[in-house]
Amino acid sequence: MSEFSLYLLQQLINGLTIGSTYALIAIGYTMVYGIIGMINFAHGEIYMIGSYVTFIVIAGLLGMGIVSLPIILVIALVVAMFIASTYGWTVERVAYRPLRGSNRLIPLISAIGMSIFLQNFVVLAQGSRDVALPPQIIGGWNFGDPSTFEVSLSYMQVLIFAVTFISMTLLTLFISRSRMGRACRACSEDLGMTNLLGIDTNKIIALTFIVGAALAAIAGLLLGLYYGVVNPFVGFIAGLKAFTAAVLGGIGSIPGAVLGGLILGVTEAMTSAFFPSEYKDVVSFGLLVMILLFRPSGLLGKPEVEKV
Amino acid sequence: MTSSKLYNAIFAAGIALILACLMIGVKLDTDSSVLAVKGATAEQWIWIAVGISVVFLSQLFSAQVDALFGAIPKPNFKAVLPQEKKMAVLKPWLISAVIVGMLIWPFMVSRGTVDLATLTLIYIMLGLGLNIVVGLAGLLDLGFVAFYAVGAYTYALLSQYFGMSFWACLPISAGLAALFGFLLGFPVLRLRGDYLAIVTLGFGEIIRILLNNWTSLTGGPNGISGIDKPTLFGLEFNRRAKEEGAMTFHEYFDMDYSSSYKVIFLYLIAVLLVICVIYLINRLMRMPIGRAWEALREDEIACRSLGLNRTAIKLSAFTLGASTAGFAGCFFAARQGFISPESFIFIESAIILAIVVLGGMGSQMGIIFAAIIMTILPELAREFSEYRMLLFGLLMVVMMRWRPEGLVPIKRPNLELKQQ
Numbered sequence: 001m002s003e004f005s006l007y008l009l010q011q012l013i014n015g016l017t018i019g020s021t022y023a024l025i026a027i028g029y030t031m032v033y034g035i036i037g038m039i040n041f042a043h044g045e046i047y048m049i050g051s052y053v054t055f056i057v058i059a060g061l062l063g064m065g066i067v068s069l070p071i072i073l074v075i076a077l078v079v080a081m082f083i084a085s086t087y088g089w090t091v092e093r094v095a096y097r098p099l100r101g102s103n104r105l106i107p108l109i110s111a112i113g114m115s116i117f118l119q120n121f122v123v124l125a126q127g128s129r130d131v132a133l134p135p136q137i138i139g140g141w142n143f144g145d146p147s148t149f150e151v152s153l154s155y156m157q158v159l160i161f162a163v164t165f166i167s168m169t170l171l172t173l174f175i176s177r178s179r180m181g182r183a184c185r186a187c188s189e190d191l192g193m194t195n196l197l198g199i200d201t202n203k204i205i206a207l208t209f210i211v212g213a214a215l216a217a218i219a220g221l222l223l224g225l226y227y228g229v230v231n232p233f234v235g236f237i238a239g240l241k242a243f244t245a246a247v248l249g250g251i252g253s254i255p256g257a258v259l260g261g262l263i264l265g266v267t268e269a270m271t272s273a274f275f276p277s278e279y280k281d282v283v284s285f286g287l288l289v290m291i292l293l294f295r296p297s298g299l300l301g302k303p304e305v306e307k308v
Numbered sequence: 309m310t311s312s313k314l315y316n317a318i319f320a321a322g323i324a325l326i327l328a329c330l331m332i333g334v335k336l337d338t339d340s341s342v343l344a345v346k347g348a349t350a351e352q353w354i355w356i357a358v359g360i361s362v363v364f365l366s367q368l369f370s371a372q373v374d375a376l377f378g379a380i381p382k383p384n385f386k387a388v389l390p391q392e393k394k395m396a397v398l399k400p401w402l403i404s405a406v407i408v409g410m411l412i413w414p415f416m417v418s419r420g421t422v423d424l425a426t427l428t429l430i431y432i433m434l435g436l437g438l439n440i441v442v443g444l445a446g447l448l449d450l451g452f453v454a455f456y457a458v459g460a461y462t463y464a465l466l467s468q469y470f471g472m473s474f475w476a477c478l479p480i481s482a483g484l485a486a487l488f489g490f491l492l493g494f495p496v497l498r499l500r501g502d503y504l505a506i507v508t509l510g511f512g513e514i515i516r517i518l519l520n521n522w523t524s525l526t527g528g529p530n531g532i533s534g535i536d537k538p539t540l541f542g543l544e545f546n547r548r549a550k551e552e553g554a555m556t557f558h559e560y561f562d563m564d565y566s567s568s569y570k571v572i573f574l575y576l577i578a579v580l581l582v583i584c585v586i587y588l589i590n591r592l593m594r595m596p597i598g599r600a601w602e603a604l605r606e607d608e609i610a611c612r613s614l615g616l617n618r619t620a621i622k623l624s625a626f627t628l629g630a631s632t633a634g635f636a637g638c639f640f641a642a643r644q645g646f647i648s649p650e651s652f653i654f655i656e657s658a659i660i661l662a663i664v665v666l667g668g669m670g671s672q673m674g675i676i677f678a679a680i681i682m683t684i685l686p687e688l689a690r691e692f693s694e695y696r697m698l699l700f701g702l703l704m705v706v707m708m709r710w711r712p713e714g715l716v717p718i719k720r721p722n723l724e725l726k727q728q
Contacts, residue, residue, distance in 0.1 A: 038502065039505065049331070052331070052336070053330055055336055055343070056334055056336055058343075059336060059343045059344055059345045060345045062343075063344050079330075083326065083327075086326050086327060087327060089323075090323060094705065095708075098709055099708060102712065103712070105442070105446055105448055105669075106708050106712050108448055108502060108505060109448070110704060110705045110708035110709065112505075112704060113700075113702065113703070113705040113707075113708065115701070116697060116698075116700060116701030117698060117701030118701075119701075120695075120698040120701060121331065122331065124694065124695070125332045126335060126336055127336075131343065133343050134343070236654070237513070243506050244510075247503070276521070278517060278520075279517075281513065281514065282517060282518065285511070285513070288507065288510060289495055292496055292499060293495035296499050296503075
């Protein structure tokens with residue numbers, strides 16, 4: 001292969017890595033939107049909290065003298081998912097549930113308030129500076145000719161692909177096979193009717209927030225380890241990107257969120273391959289406006305019908 | 309008190325404990341080279357305990373808390389103000405008294421106070437602009453500060469590259485901000501409201517990134533300095549005129565130079581602009597277009613079935629709001645004399661939104677009060693400045709929960725069916 005195509009291959013790998021974490025965050029947006037028709041503005045902050053908890057747990061375990069990497073990662077994953085889910089549940093309980101049935105604008109504003117609150121809560125509790133974690137998973141495979149261009153696939157990237165794939169499979173099984181999953185699907189069809197049929201819709205809504213937050217925490221762990229840095233402001237831009245991914249794939253559709261995340265990740269990687277990397281945010285935002293202009297229902301979404 | 313309440317309260321306290329422990333209870337230590345965690349100090353643990361007990365008690369007595377917040381008195385203007393007929397006679401006098409008061413007042417107080425008042429007036433202008441979008445038309449705009457930035461940079465660049473004056477740039481800034489609003493609103497406003505919120509959020513961020521990175525034009529993070537101050541019919545307020553032959557204000561009127569003239573002059577321009585904005589918005593609200601904004605906010609489907617053009621109406625509100633921000637931005641650049649992307653971060657948008665929410669969406673009086681509170685309180689409580697944003701966020705949640713109509717709710721003519 002030529003040098004240029006190897007370079008593109010490298011960018012594709014990097015793009016898919018970032019894209020799969022966008023997909024994990026985007027699922028949280030898409031599930032909540034699918035059921036209550038609202039954007040969960042605090043979702044990006046949940047992802048950020050997931051990253052912080054991961055760092056705290058890893059630093060704590062290393063401090064205690066536990067060095068076995070798989071044990072550390074599993075404990076960090078479980079704790080981060082648990083804490084982030086608790087935050088997700090609390091956001092729903094405080095900012096959404098008391099306001100159900102009021103004007104659409106009102107829960108939206110309270111969710112933004114929640115997002116500002118959480119961000120500044122972390123700033124006050126953990127400081128606003130970058131926190132760096134030395135790389136835990138080192139090494140990888142290299143392809144190609146070292147004298148021209150070498151494509152590298154690090155173990156960390158493989159871990160990201162694997163964890164994302166496993167979480168997606170589990171989520172799909174949960175949604176399509178379990179009783180709770182069936183209730184979720186029913187709620188997204190028709191919330192009022194589901195309620196009439198004797199399903200506790202409040203519980204299902206809380207569940208979607210919890211599942212979304214848990215997936216965001218997985219993304220927080222993976223991206224935290226991949227970049228090795230976290231600060232209280234990462235949630236804002238990541239949330240924006242993941243929302244773009246959700247809209248790109250068609251908001252409300254879970255496979256759509258995955259597809260959207262991957263496309264967005266690759267687009268960004270390709271952009272930063274040819275332009276200064278500061279402009280990759282501009283491109284992904286431009287993409288969002290373009291989709292809204294030409295295909296508002298997204299790639300896999302169904303067109304919205306307004307009901308009286 | 310039932311046992312389910314106690315159970316709820318214990319559950320909520322448990323959740324609060326989980327939430328607090330891993331965030332406040334342990335802190336990542338960034339000082340040493342190796343990442344480590346350290347436990348919280350005793351003082352912090354006391355705060356966590358206080359927080360948890362607050363959660364516990366508020367859940368235990370949730371009915372009483374609800375009642376307490378619900379019972380915050382709404383200002384009853386009817387009791388204070390005279391009868392409607394008398395009011396119609398008194399109103400012009402009241403308004404002129406307020407205006408005269410605002411014009412005389414700066415000559416009696418210190419320079420710093422006048423400067424703070426000017427800042428407050430900028431926020432009032434921004435609040436009123438956002439009020440058109442959020443309060444009247446019901447569109448959530450989270451990137452309002454982007455239009456403010458467009459206005460500010462328009463004046464700064466035009467004055468730097470072409471030497472244009474403040475007064476010439478004022479309409480251009482507003483127009484350019486409106487154009488940006490139009491271009492952004494056009495694709496998005498056809499869709500459901502929440503998309504607008506996130507697209508404007510992204511737009512605000514993009515404008516900031518562009519300003520930060522387009523160094524050749526905007527000076528990047530260093531910003532633009534030495535922006536000309538406004539002039540009074542060509543009279544400058546500096547000690548010496550910039551160009552040969554031009555006169556300064558104190559030379560023309562044969563007075564001693566004083567730097568407070570400039571501050572007072574800026575304040576008076578701000579008053580003028582705010583009065584213009586209030587007057588225009590009041591007129592617009594009574595025009596068919598203003599009625600259509602509010603009607604569309606209340607019931608979109610009903611409006612469309614009555615033949616109102618949804619996109620055009622929303623777009624007009626969005627564009628007008630943007631142009632007000634452009635106005636304010638142009639004045640802001642002139643007042644500061646220096647602008648950089650730092651002044652146009654998301655937090656500014658959040659503060660403006662908090663002003664609108666606190667004052668009461670749609671209520672101009674409320675927004676003016678809220679803007680005054682929001683700019684003066686941080687000045688008074690400087691030692692709490694790090695908690696400012698935390699409190700803003702909390703305030704938004706609490707307001708939406710108990711008082712979505714704001715502190716000074718707007719009085720709308722309404723008719724209710726009486727129960728037989």
